Amino acid sequence: MPKTLPDESGAAVQLDAPHPKLCADSETAELCLLLETIFERQGIDFRDYAHSSLKRRVLRRVVEEGAGSIAGLQRLALADPMRMERLVTGLTVHTTSMFRDPGFYLVLRDQVVSILRTYPFLRLWVAGCSTGEEVYSLAILLHEAGLYQRCRIYATDVNDAVLAKAKDGIFPLSVMQEYTRNYQKSGGQRDFTEYYTADSKFVVFRPFLRENVVFAAHNLAGDASFNEFHGIFxxxxxxxxxxxxxxxxxxxxxxxxVTFGYLGLGRSESVRFYPSECGYEAVSARERLYRKIK
Ligand SMILES: C[S@@+](CC[C@H](N)C(=O)[O-])C[C@H]1O[C@@H](n2cnc3c(N)ncnc32)[C@H](O)[C@@H]1O
Structure with missing residues (x-):
């Protein structure tokens, strides 16, 4: 039986899908060709993404671009840079929210902050930061812990469009009730409105929350490490x-x-079954927060 995990829409993602090059049916062959083309033209490597969910997103682009088939989508994207950009953006999922899974941040506040305090300076990496909600959440948590002034957060993503939004720190007013509830459930005790200014449609997070953040493009599918970190999220x-x-x-x-550095993963993710598994101990297995022990 192939191993599967639910993605954020609840659909099953096959973890051990064969490499696209080994796939046979014609739609999959077209998908492989499309991914090779994107890699050659755009330098972004989607060839090792979980196949089932990637195919769903490509087929959605086929419909939205009126392309008729994956091969048709490839032709259209090659002829029109805007379509190519929409295609590349549409291949990744950018769903995010502030203080997402509040229990994760509770564990950070209760069990991790006191250890981080022992370092004179902190380097933290938020990899795959999307539009930045997670980065602002972390900055707020560190600020409340008195650690923000001595930390640098590296916030990276493969997608330039979401990174640009992350840098702006502007979010729709309509999501703030949810974010405020998450903040409170995550152990936040201040008035959340302290952190942003609002107009009738949008909120802008306060500039100090960006001051110690470096936003940069980084592709986990090809790029190397660029520093040594006390925490990676x-x-x-x-x-x-x-x-x-x-x-x-x-x-x-x-x-x-660093040894004793922290690794935070998402709800459906784990270090289990990976070669580096024994290099970690769980700080909270439930919240998918681990500590490197060797
Ligand atoms: C579902 S969002 C998760 C956002 C945030 N980490 C969270 O949990 O709320 C996934 C993000 O990973 C990014 N991503 C996908 N492939 C990537 C890669 N190869 N390298 C870096 N980021 C990637 C996507 O662009 C997207 O913004």
């Missing part, structure tokens, strides 16, 4: 990768963490 990103790419990224993170 890569939540709800690897769920979209196949086993080979997950192994690569786990190795990258293990190599990039």
């Amino acid at each position: 890569c939540r709800n990103v690897m769920i979209y990768f196949n086993r080979r790419l997950q192994d690569r990224v786990h190795q990258l993170f293990h190599d990039s963490l």
